[in-house]
Amino acid sequence: MGDEAEIEQLIADTAKGDYTLKYPKSGNYRSAIVMTDLDGDGTSEAIAFYREKGNTTSIHMLVMYDDNGSWKLSSDFVTETTDIDCVDFANVDGNGALEIFVGYATYSPNVNFLSCYSYGGGTTQANTAGQNYSAFYCGDLNSDGMDEVLTLSLYSTENEARASMLSYDAEKKSMFAKATVPMDPNVVKYKNVTICDLDNKTKGIVVDGSFASEEINTQVIYYNNELSLLRNPLFKDKTKNLTQRTIPVICADINNDQLYEIPVVSQLPHSGSEGTETVADKIIWNSFDLGSETLVQSVSMVANYDLKYTVKMPEKWQKDTVTALINSENNST
Numbered sequence: 001m002g003d004e005a006e007i008e009q010l011i012a013d014t015a016k017g018d019y020t021l022k023y024p025k026s027g028n029y030r031s032a033i034v035m036t037d038l039d040g041d042g043t044s045e046a047i048a049f050y051r052e053k054g055n056t057t058s059i060h061m062l063v064m065y066d067d068n069g070s071w072k073l074s075s076d077f078v079t080e081t082t083d084i085d086c087v088d089f090a091n092v093d094g095n096g097a098l099e100i101f102v103g104y105a106t107y108s109p110n111v112n113f114l115s116c117y118s119y120g121g122g123t124t125q126a127n128t129a130g131q132n133y134s135a136f137y138c139g140d141l142n143s144d145g146m147d148e149v150l151t152l153s154l155y156s157t158e159n160e161a162r163a164s165m166l167s168y169d170a171e172k173k174s175m176f177a178k179a180t181v182p183m184d185p186n187v188v189k190y191k192n193v194t195i196c197d198l199d200n201k202t203k204g205i206v207v208d209g210s211f212a213s214e215e216i217n218t219q220v221i222y223y224n225n226e227l228s229l230l231r232n233p234l235f236k237d238k239t240k241n242l243t244q245r246t247i248p249v250i251c252a253d254i255n256n257d258q259l260y261e262i263p264v265v266s267q268l269p270h271s272g273s274e275g276t277e278t279v280a281d282k283i284i285w286n287s288f289d290l291g292s293e294t295l296v297q298s299v300s301m302v303a304n305y306d307l308k309y310t311v312k313m314p315e316k317w318q319k320d321t322v323t324a325l326i327n328s329e330n331n332s333t
Contacts, residue, residue, distance in 0.1 A: 006071040007033055007046050010064055014073055018053035025105075026135070027086035036089055038119040040096045045119060046071070047100065049084050059084065061102065063117070063124040075124035077117070079104055085112040090138035090147035092116075092168035092175070099127070099168075101149060103136060110134045110154045114166075116175055128174030131166060132159055139195045141165060141203055142223045149175065150205055150221065152193070155185035163205075163221045165230050179230035183219060184241065188212050192250040196260050198222055199290050206260050208250040218243040218251055218262050220288055233293035242295070247281055247305055254285045254299050261285040261298050268302065280304040282313075 011019075011033075021032040029036075035044040046064040059081050063074040085103035092099050100117040114136060116127040133151035141148045148165050155161040160182070167178040187209030198204040204222030211217075217234075218241070224231050234241055245265035254261045264284045280302050286295035300313040 003066070003071070004033070007048070007064060010071050010073060011048055011050060011062060014062060014076060015050060015052065015060070019050040020053070022049040022051055022059055022084050024049075024084045024087045027088055027103075029087045034087055036098065038089070038098050038100070039121075040098075045074070047087065057082075059104070061117075063100070063119055065119075065122055067122070072122070074119060074122055075117075077124075077126060079115065081105055082107060086136065088136070088138050090149060092147050092149070093170055094146040100124075101129070101136065101138065103133065106132075108156065108158055111156060111158055114149070114151065114175075118173075125173075127168075128172070129166070131164065131175070131177070133164075134159075135190055135193060137193065137195050137205060139203055141205075142225055143201060143203075148178070148223075150195075152183065152190065152205075152207065152221075154188060154190075161185040161187065163230060163232065165223055179223060179228070181221065181230040181232045182235065182237070183207075183221075183232060184209065184217065184235050186211050187217070187219075191216060194251070194260060197258065198288055199259075202290055206251050206262070214246075216243075216245050216248065216250070217241040220262070222290070231293070234295075247303070249283060249303070249305070257287075259287055261287055262295060264295065278304070278307070283310075 023032050024030050034047045038045045043066050048062045050060050057080055058078050061077045064071055065074050081104035083105035085105050088101045089098040102115045103112040105112050111132055114129040114131045114133055116129040118125050131151050134154040136149055136151045138147050138149050148167055151164045153159040153162050162180050162182050164177045164180045166175040169176050189210045191210050192208040194206050204220055207219045208216055219232055219235050221232050243264055249263050251260045251262050265281050268280045268282055283301050283303050284297055285299040287298050289296050301310050303310040
């Protein structure tokens with residue numbers, strides 16, 4: 001019997017009856033059975049979620065390990081929840097082992113709660129995390145050699161719109177919010193979120209979020225070690241974010257410099273009689289300068305996503321008045 005079959009049999013034996021495997025809805029790990037090496041011994045452990053037949057209010061999380069070729073159960077955690085939002089792993093205490101982070105859904109839209117578990121020597125313990133969130137991401141955000149967890153929360157009746165950086169307290173065996181920063185409360189959905197390098201020594205999170213109107217803006221979240229603060233410099237309360245745009249363009253590495261560029265969009269000049277579907281936009285792609293916390297122009301282009309074209313603008317055009325016109329006779333721009 002192979003590993004997968006043994007694991008499935010161990011799940012069935014533990015469930016002792018009919019059950020349904022549950023799949024994480026978001027994140028990088030969406031399999032019913034997640035395999036990863038938690039303790040760094042070169043052998044993967046297995047994590048699985050299931051719901052007993054007829055039970056709609058709780059889910060089991062099993063942590064299983066290979067003991068000399070035989071799969072055994074480490075722990076069976078039962079959590080009151082409607083679903084599994086996300087699973088991720090991070091080395092938050094610097095010991096080389098990976099903690100398990102699980103986001104459990106609640107009955108409130110866009111509100112999940114975070115749990116943390118540590119595995120070692122065949123046993124698994126639950127640590128305190130205690131955070132509600134809409135999305136979470138793991139990475140070393142303050143260059144201390146250990147991972148942090150960044151939670152993002154959309155505005156709701158239960159939560160303010162904010163980002164929180166969670167670090168691990170070894171004495172209390174718990175995660176705590178080391179720093180928080182407000183986010184745009186008008187964002188109702190995260191369209192694209194990426195942990196990336198902001199320069200050669202600082203990681204941050206670039207967040208493209210959409211409004212109810214489908215407009216998009218970008219927020220950049222990072223931890224400033226000198227100030228010991230979590231920063232979100234592109235967001236200012238009651239001030240329009242200069243990245244706010246109506247076209248569906250998200251941040252990307254445009255010039256292959258291993259850094260994400262941020263788009264600032266404006267409509268090109270056009271006549272009042274011209275149909276909106278033919279009007280092109282000027283997109284200025286900007287790098288984010290950490291020192292000044294400002295956008296620095298990198299590449300400019302003209303684009304119309306309805307008509308499916310983009311044209312890179314030469315530097316000599318930058319200060320001139322430029323527009324794009326449709327020639328309906330030969331279907332050209």
